[in-house]
Amino acid sequence: MxxxxxxxxxxxxxxxxxxxxxxxxxxxxxxxxxxxxxxxxxxxxxxxxxxxxxxxxxxxxxxxxxxxxxxxxxxxxxxxxxxxxxxxxxxxxxxxxxxxxxxxxxxxxxxxxxxxxxxxxxxxxxxxxxQRLYRLGNLTLPNPLPPGRARVAGKEDRERLIRWYGEFIDAVGDHAARDAAAWADARIARGGITFWESGDGAPVAMAGVTRVVAGQVRVAPVYTPPHLRGRGYAGAATAAVSRSALTSGVREVLLFTDLANPTSNSLYQRIGYRAVSDFxxxxxxxxxxx
Structure with a gap:
């Protein structure tokens, strides 16, 4: 060669x-x-x-x-x-x-x-x-779901998205692939972020999804502010965007996890994600x- x-x-x-x-x-x-x-x-x-x-x-x-x-x-x-x-x-x-x-x-x-x-x-x-790449098999909704509902982020959520994107990048210890404001604007324009809202209507977690290309989408990012973790919000948000992707007709729903985080790896497997390959x-x- x-x-x-x-x-x-x-x-x-x-x-x-x-x-x-x-x-x-x-x-x-x-x-x-x-x-x-x-x-x-x-x-x-x-x-x-x-x-x-x-x-x-x-x-x-x-x-x-x-x-x-x-x-x-x-x-x-x-x-x-x-x-x-x-x-x-x-x-x-x-x-x-x-x-x-x-x-x-x-x-x-x-x-x-x-x-x-x-x-x-x-x-x-x-x-x-x-990292580990997962593919969604049979979606299993968390049981019980935390109180609240899923909602697609809109223009009124721009400042929160900018802030949470920055916090997410800091949490994973990486560099932002895009300017936070440009990222937020692009996701809002195509409905690419879903919040899980608590019972009082406050966003408590977010899960995003990439553009559809070649029949696949990837769930990213998934983020819950530190003081709200451990309550099932990330799982609920991830399940919501995963179900929405499936109903849209895509063939594959994918996501990456950090293998150093056993909590997230266990969570995604419980809702139906299966390992494809390690990266x-x-x-x-x-x-x-x-």
Whole structure:
């Protein structure tokens, strides 16, 4: 496998024309690539920052075998690869002069690419998060449901959404993929966030859902303010958006969990989510620690 078996582009339309069929062939394993490229297609290439995104494809024998994208300054996201493919990708990116701050991918792929990056670029790689991808099977509503009801967030909820999105990003220890205000506006415009309201009508948790693409959606984010946790609100909100997605006719409802949080993993399994694959995120550091 050679580094020049890969090609790199900043042309989203061309990338999707070339790799779209491949991405849609496994909408579960490729869910992030599908939803991010759909956001870029509908909201513009600056949806995730000022620096243009980069896309790449591995093609062998006239068939697309793998794809990657990166929306700077965030980690590289890559579809499943074998060790040789991971090695050739690392060499390809280095030959192009690309700086890669980390990678997120299916666990074996992330491990293989992190090892390849160390061989080619030096430095260290550190695991920053281990995740599990789940797919909804038979939805089971929490029993009992907490008092209250589900409600789709509207324009009147904008400030709360901005605040809760920031709190969610802080809680998961990551960087915001989008400006909080832009994120809130986009979600409100398409009804992409559902609150669980307590009996007195106060929002106590939220669950979001991505755009429908390739017959799949992903539940994200799910957030309950710290002082309201442990009362079943997140489970109720997640069940509500999951049921709404199913009734809309999508084929797959997906979500990621942090494997370091056994509470959320147990919760999602109780309401009908089943494991698909484990993922890992690595951050890269040079010899000076940067």
């Amino acid at each position: 050679r580094p020049d078996d890969w090609y790199c582009t900043q042309d989203l339309t061309g990338f999707l024309a070339h790799a779209g069929g491949f991405l849609r062939s496994r909408p579960d394993l490729h869910t992030v690539a599908l939803t991010v490229t759909e956001t870029l297609r509908t909201s513009g290439l600056r949806a995730y920052g000022d620096e243009p995104p980069v896309f790449g494809v591995l093609e062998l024998g006239g068939q697309v075998r793998a794809a990657y994208f990166r929306t700077p300054p965030f980690r590289l996201n890559v579809t499943p690869l074998g060790p040789d493919e991971a090695d050739s990708l690392a060499a390809h990116l280095i030959a192009l002069g690309h700086s890669v701050p980390g990678v997120i991918a299916a666990r074996d792929t992330a491990e293989a690419f992190a090892a390849a990056w160390r061989r080619h670029a030096g430095g260290r790689s550190l695991v920053s998060q281990r 890992a995120a690595y951050d890269f550091r040079d010899d000076r620690g940067f």
